[in-house]
Amino acid sequence: MGFSTWLQMGGYAIFVWPAYGIAAAALGLLAAATVRRYRMAQRRLAQLTATRRGETA
Amino acid sequence: MVSFKALLLRDLRLAFRQGGDGAMAVIFFVLAALLFPFGLGPEPEALARDAVGIVWVMALLASLLALDRLFQGDWEDGSLDLIALSPLPLELVVLAKALGHWLVSGLPLLIAAPIVASMLQFDPAGLPRLVLALALGTPTLSLLGAVGAALTLGARRAAVLVSLLVLPLEIPILIFGVAAADPAATGDGSTQIMVLGALLAVALPLCPWAAAAALRQALD
Amino acid sequence: MHRFANPAHFMRVSQILLPWLAGVTILLLAAGLVLALVVAPPDYQQGESVRIMFVHVPAAWMAMCAYTTLAAASAAALIWRHPLAEIAAEETAPLGAVFTGLCLVSGSLWGEPMWGTWWAWDARMTSVLVLFFLYLGYMALLNAFDDPTRGRRAAAILALVGFVNVPIIKFSVDWWNTLHQPASVLRLGGPAIDPSILTPLLVMALAFTLLFATLLVVRMRAALMERKIRVLDAAAGGALG
16 A cells, blocks of 8 residues: 555545544644643742742751 | 522512513513524525524523523622521522522513514414423523522623523523424424423422532532 | 642652653554554445544543543542642643544544534534533633632532533433444443454553543643742742732
8 A cells, every 4th residue: 555545545535634633733732731831830830949948048 | 587489579579670681581582583584584484494493592592691690689788698598498599599580581481482483484383382392491491590690600701601601501402492393303292392391300409409509609 | 638639649659650651642642543544444334534533432532531530520629628639620621622622523524424414413412512512611610700719619510510411422322313323332242343443442542541641640730830839929929028
């Protein structure tokens, strides 16, 4: 089965690829947003604990 | 002493004194439904086919009109706290409120709907089934509305929020209600009528219970 | 209180688990994609469009699992006022909404070649749409109050009220004879599908489940950190004030 045959998905390409594409995009964006939020929280928390330690030092 | 009957009569008296809410719901229902011939075109066959759906969607929207104020007045002036402290169970309070809401905005609909449906070229032979379906469906709408009103008590944009919460839950009633009276459907719609009855039977104990739980959270 | 219920304990345990969860998730997703897009044979009736099932069905299962998690966490939050349960509920909702949306979109894309329609008001589709709006309503209610505690409690009640929808989704195909076919995997008597189709389906389902779990753990850790940040911010403000 050649690559371009596989891409065509037996004629159903306009249904199959958007389905997988939208899934990848939605879940990917979700994961990216989650990681971004996590990193920002981590950074801010590290900042605040460092400042506190600085103040009480 | 706060009793079920006293609470109900008080709400009805308030509603009639204000004159507004109940009459507004019915007027909105009639006006909005009559917009459809202007929008869809006056051909009798097309209107007759859509008449049941139009009547039911309007019934759903009309029942939403006074919902955000169902508990709000009493909550704002403190009477809800007093009512909650009374020996009357909060669930019965909710039932009284829902019943009041239905008497003021649902029951008049049962009279207005056949008139509106006929104006939308609906086949008169189907009118009794339509009214029966509405009679079983509109109380459930009031009960679900009471749950929504209790959940959104004191929320920002409560009126819109109630609609967002309540309308999806009401979709099954819409579907079965339309199917029960649909002139194009095979069968006499009796199964759908029974489902509407079953939905009401389930809503009668569950909705007051859920709404009372929500009210308790609001009063804490 | 249960040993794992302590937020600090959760942070420690999740820190160890998280890399493994994420790693296995990525492996399973990769394996699932290969199985679904390459290895699985085309259906004799639906051709290659059957591959959409490997996205649509796992998404549907996750939509329902997420809501069950939401309802269970909400019940725990209401009964025991548990902070971890509250956070779990709040952070599950957006995940569930995304999976439900994905289920609806992939279902439409599958429905057009299979049944000739992008949408039909059959029992299952309608109840999944209601599920989507329940997630949206939950998130709206959560943020609708000036007092966040009020928002969390009201949303928790809504989550429990809406749980009736989940059995309706599951059994609707058995109760009403409409577009969707009756259950062929999760039924008494075992699955009725050929292994060549069942394996990619289960791998994708497991991958989605672990993805959900990973994202939920990360979000809960972020939420707990954000709570600590708010406390520290307030304390710093007091010290400077």
